[in-house]
Amino acid sequence: MQGQRLERLLGGVYGPNRFYTSKLDRAGIRLDALQLPRDLSRLPLTTKTELVGDQIAHPPWGTAFSEPIDQYTRYCQTSSTTGRPLRWIDDNESWQWMLECWKTVYRGARVDRRDRIFFPFSFGPFLAFWTAFEAGCQIGAHCVPGGGMSSQLRLAMIETIEPTVLCCTPTYALRLAEVAAENRADHRPLSESSVRVLIVAGEPGGSIPATRERIERSWGARVIDHHGLTEVGPVSFECWEQPGFLHLNESEYVCEVLDPSTLEAVPDGQPGELVITNLGRTLTPVIRYRTGDIVVRRSDVCRCGRTWARLEGGILARADDMINVRGVNVYPSALESVVRQFDEVVEFRSTVRRAGAMRSLSLEIELTPQAADAPGIATRVTQQLREALGLTIPVHVADSGSLPRFEMKARRLVIEE
Amino acid sequence: MQGQRLERLLGGVYGPNRFYTSKLDRAGIRLDALQLPRDLSRLPLTTKTELVGDQIAHPPWGTAFSEPIDQYTRYCQTSSTTGRPLRWIDDNESWQWMLECWKTVYRGARVDRRDRIFFPFSFGPFLAFWTAFEAGCQIGAHCVPGGGMSSQLRLAMIETIEPTVLCCTPTYALRLAEVAAENRADHRPLSESSVRVLIVAGEPGGSIPATRERIERSWGARVIDHHGLTEVGPVSFECWEQPGFLHLNESEYVCEVLDPSTLEAVPDGQPGELVITNLGRTLTPVIRYRTGDIVVRRSDVCRCGRTWARLEGGILARADDMINVRGVNVYPSALESVVRQFDEVVEFRSTVRRAGAMRSLSLEIELTPQAADAPGIATRVTQQLREALGLTIPVHVADSGSLPRFEMKARRLVIEE
Structure with missing residues (x-):
């Protein structure tokens, strides 16, 4: 199954996608001689530096896309903690694929149509929670955007409309708790709020025990960590039954863990860099993308019954941090x-x-x-x-x-x- | 046709929608005795004050909706220039109906899949341009969200990614021009930018000749005015062929113009208050809603060939302003x-x-x-x-x-x- 999807992906990429065509050519890969997924490791790795360099050389879009630019309907960019933002474009079909990935996250977090989800941030060009918002609407949850507001106003909204779920960064979950504590007279304690789950992402905090415990205590709610990348999509979500482990959505992503220096696969239980190929973002895919995230994989079946591999302790570090x-x-x-x-x-x-x-x-x-x-x-x-x-x-x-x-x-x- | 849709609307409202059921009962209306659209004027008018009052009496949602609250997926609120915000909820079907209304606006503004649309504002809980954004994606245009950014950053993005269309308030179109002028060294003149159309809304500016001329001069682009209300939907758009006239989307809205004191219909060419019934927002409709907008209607066929009535000079004033x-x-x-x-x-x-x-x-x-x-x-x-x-x-x-x-x-x- 994965082999067929990989073949289809490469078939669609080779030729129209100049960036990957040139990478495959330079690596001397003949697609018809590949046996997938067995030969996956023969495909060249892709780095963010390459993609940024491609956009600098061919501004503004680079050459890592497979259709004329007017086929694309979505625009995102990375938060560019360091250096230039990487721009990323999608067509409606790939976008919908990402929404399906988010529905998997929601299932993992036990969020469904009965929930009301509050999104306390301004919707900028970062992929972050745009996909979460739209997927939330599609599963029938009640989705409330909180852009362009102060933390005070957001807290007032939480009291009034009683969301059951919050999507935000771990830092901002704590910031809201701080503002609520500063204004005790105006707000009832967050621990008594209607919020029962916080899906956090964007930083490793959700899997750092001291950070998640503090969020859970402040909010009287469960934290579910999630991890994704603008250029990759929504990849993983924390197991409800076994906190501290992120499930990789292996139905939609091929995930490898490599030694960042030798680029050889590392065995389960050893730290290594997460390398991802996404199978459904077909007009702007990434192939063997070095995420820079250091993880420890566990492939044994989880207590929850899922057979997808898990990341123990979440994203442990960014390789370049x-x-x-x-x-x-x-x-x-x-x-x-x-x-x-x-x-x-x-x-x-x-x-x-x-x-x-x-x-x-x-x-x-x-x-x-x-x-x-x-x-x-x-x-x-x-x-x-x-x-x-x-x-x-x-x-x-x-x-x-x-x-x-x-x-x-x-x-x-x-x-x- | 309109008669049948009105009958269906009232049939769905009477009973489950407590707000309208009680209004119809108090007015002594028997639905089966009504002939629509002829008897439209026998239906009671609805005011914003009533809706806000209903939400105060029955917080937070009021009673003007027709299904259990967990059927709803969207949340918006009015910008509340005066007083409390009015909360408004939608289900996915009604939301899609609004996207279809926006597609009509885009057709009027000659915007299509070849365009790139930039949305320079934070996506808060105001209906404003959420619907524009999603409708833009659906027509296949390239949609770029600009939330949580400074005006400087937005100008830089406009230079880099070259949008052809901007959706914003007339005030903010001028504000971007002001910031560009203050930073001449950093930016090429806006009049040489890629932007060819600005769809403006939220304020009457787009139909005030001096304001629109200034925007058009600053941007070297065409202004198309648009008007809508959170609790109603996207109603009208300026005619490309006959600037200064807003077409009412009479396929989806029943529009009346009444004398605000006598509540009698005023003839074409006389100023009066726009009163709207929307036909497709079925779970949270408004029926004979007094918009507070003072308009002059013209019902003769437009130079562009459209038979929809037009508002001469756009929204002339807010009755309460x-x-x-x-x-x-x-x-x-x-x-x-x-x-x-x-x-x-x-x-x-x-x-x-x-x-x-x-x-x-x-x-x-x-x-x-x-x-x-x-x-x-x-x-x-x-x-x-x-x-x-x-x-x-x-x-x-x-x-x-x-x-x-x-x-x-x-x-x-x-x-x-």
């Missing part, structure tokens, strides 16, 4: 999993500086107004970081409200060098 | 049509104050940085206003950047009393 400080590899998610254990910390930011040949890492934390003994908390955060990472990281307490807040993807790592 | 100043009735649109004739004025605001028994009206204008002789311009605006309205209105020049800017509906009339 790793920073080496005095010989220690540090991932931002490792910092977050320590910092979020402190209830008193509402926001944080880490900064990497270079002093001569040495790199140093420091951390700013912002505390709740109720927090007493700020220096003591800072000391305890430093201690916990040393225990978790083996590094001594100075922690400073920042003024209340001084650190940036985020609605979409948070940027809490500053590199000054 | 009229202010009486020293015995003179002033509509905000009349002020706008004078002020927009001055190229030097980038933004304005009018204020109504009460001093004892007297009401006074004053005007603030904000000038382009290039404008010389500010006091002279203020004097000329006063003169023009006196000629147009017969009132002496003091005009003050406000500091550059001091007046509010708007992305969605502008609020330029301040009432201090």
Whole structure:
């Protein structure tokens, strides 16, 4: 089945899609000599850098699409944490395929037509939750867009219209809780709200235990993590029965886990880079796309009965997010999993500086107004970081409200060098 | 045909829709004794105040819907220029009906699958352009959402991805032109941009000659006005062949024009209030809805060949926007049509104050940085206003950047009393 779909995909790509045609030619691949899925690993890998480079060389759309540009109806772009945004276009059929992938996420999160889903963010050109919104309408849920509003207004709407589900970043779920706490008099506690599930995405937080626990406690609701990429689609969702594991939608995506240096497949249980081929986004597919996400795969059958492989602990890190400080590899998610254990910390930011040949890492934390003994908390955060990472990281307490807040993807790592 | 659809509509409403059932009962209407469309005028009128009151009495949804709440998939609310927002819910079928109405607007604006449409605003819970966006995707146009971005970023996107069509408020079309002019070095002139049509809505500006001319000059593009209401749907669009006239989509809406005081039908060519019954939004219809929009209808066949009635000069005023100043009735649109004739004025605001028994009206204008002789311009605006309205209105020049800017509906009339 997968073999046939892969063959159809490559057949549609070779010729009209200049980007992949040239990649296949350069790799000396003859499609009719391939046996799929067995020969999948003979196909060249694709990187984001290549795709961005292609768009720079052939602005604005690049050459990685298979039909004339007027066949396309949708436009998205990546949030471009680093560098230029990657533009991504879809036709109605591929878009519908993504909506079907989202319906799988909703089934996993036990969300159905009886639910009311609130989307507390402005709908920009990021794929993020556009597909979630439309898929929600298609399954018959009541979908409420919350663009162009303050957090206060969104909280008021949550009280009035009583959504049962929220889709947002983990950061913004916590931000809403922070604003609600600041305005206790205006709002009933979020833990008593109608919300029973938060589907979070865009950052690893949903699978970082300290972060998800804090969200679940604030909202009195279940967190279901989800992960997807603009250029790939909605890929995975957390198992309801076995929290902390993301199911890969292997009906629609071919997922490999490779050693990022040797590019060889790694065995189950070993960390590696997630590499994805999507089977239904036929006019703008990605073939063996290096996501940059470091994951650990488990292929045994899940407690829930699903046979799809799972990612243990979600997205563990972004390959390019790793920073080496005095010989220690540090991932931002490792910092977050320590910092979020402190209830008193509402926001944080880490900064990497270079002093001569040495790199140093420091951390700013912002505390709740109720927090007493700020220096003591800072000391305890430093201690916990040393225990978790083996590094001594100075922690400073920042003024209340001084650190940036985020609605979409948070940027809490500053590199000054 | 209209008679049959009206009968079907009323048949579906009577019983399950508590709001309309009670209205019909109170009016002593027996549906089986009605002959439609002849007896339309026997049906009771509906006002926004009634609908808002119903939602206050039965929060949050009111009783003006015909199916259990879990049948609904969409949520919108009015922009609530005054008072509470009115919430409006739709099922997928009614929503699709609105998309079909928007396709009619696109045909009128000569927009088709070859176009790329940019939507420069955050997608909030206002109906405004959600329906435009989805209808655009369905006709196969390339639709680009621009939520959560600065005007600068939106201008950069317009340069990069080259949309041919923009959907926005007239105010925001001018605001983008203002920002482009402030940043001449960064952008090529908008008049040389790829945009060839601007579909504007949300305010009367698109049919105010001085406003539309200024937009058309700034953008080197054609303005097509459009008008719709959250609780009604997308109703009308400007005729390409005969600018200044809005065609009413009489296939899907029953449109009447009534004297707002006597509630009798007014003849063609006389101003009156537009009253609308929508035929396809079956689970949340409005029946004989008083829009509050003052219009002049023309029913003769248009130069373009369409037999649908037209609104001459668009929406002339909102019935409740009229202010009486020293015995003179002033509509905000009349002020706008004078002020927009001055190229030097980038933004304005009018204020109504009460001093004892007297009401006074004053005007603030904000000038382009290039404008010389500010006091002279203020004097000329006063003169023009006196000629147009017969009132002496003091005009003050406000500091550059001091007046509010708007992305969605502008609020330029301040009432201090």
